[in-house]
Amino acid sequence: MKINLNKHVTIRPDTSQRRLLLSVMQEAEKHLDAKELYRRASEKDASISLATVYRNLHVFKEQGLINERHLGQARCFYEMKRLGEHQHLVCESCGQVTEFESPLLNKLIDEVQRKNNFFVTKVELYLEGYCHKCKEGKR
Amino acid sequence: MKINLNKHVTIRPDTSQRRLLLSVMQEAEKHLDAKELYRRASEKDASISLATVYRNLHVFKEQGLINERHLGQARCFYEMKRLGEHQHLVCESCGQVTEFESPLLNKLIDEVQRKNNFFVTKVELYLEGYCHKCKEGKR
């Protein structure tokens, strides 16, 4: 038995915990941290262990199913890989996270790859500042 | 007594630990993490404490003397602020860290600020992949 994801990816061995974790990740409207993933998975299978969550996050990451992001905090956030790559904009004040994308980023990466003779496999652009609401409060 | 840095910045209160930590940071050829800073500072003052290192990293950061970076790891790295802002390119295979800068990044940030009505105060672009040496070994 295999689990199919996007008609392309299979996870092996297939275990009920993996299936559960992936389905929680897929239902999630945004990135989760390990603890939140654990909390949501526990609702459906109370016996799942936090260690299993961490172990499988590594597995999924290695398989390229999910992205790991560092959003300012020490802890990591995870999200299913989607078609359009996106980056994050985090408000220092209210913590709101906005996603954005820009074709300029690809141009930039092309340039960097050429200039440095480097092959880029992972991109993380993290912008922090003040969202339009919090901008008003300030200065 | 004040400590002068770049003829502009002063740290107050001025303590021997702060002076030591800043001088280690300035002598460092590249970013350090808290532990490495602690190790180097300990060589000159064996009694300095790790808590002091962390406390002062926060102080220096608040004063705008240093930058805090997340280089793929959970832990943070710190470096003195320099004139040209730069970003990092990290080789997955050998761990080598290369700095780069690109005017495209500023263009991108302008665009993001405009489109999202956001005020950006901190930029961190992190690229991971394979350097020219390790690229050969692979595929």
Next chain:
DNA sequence: TGTTTGTTGAGATTGATTTTCATTCTCGTC
């Protein structure tokens, strides 16, 4: 000099993540 305020070292604490270990499960082969 005396007082107030901020800083320090040492060690305990936190919170996230990883590892260990005994047990259980998956899955290709019989």
Next chain:
DNA sequence: GACGAGAATGAAAATCAATCTCAACAAACA
């Protein structure tokens, strides 16, 4: 359907970076 090797699991302990507590001490300033 049973078998067995190797992989995955839960629970608890261990690790690791970072933070906090607190008594002792140093800096700033009157």
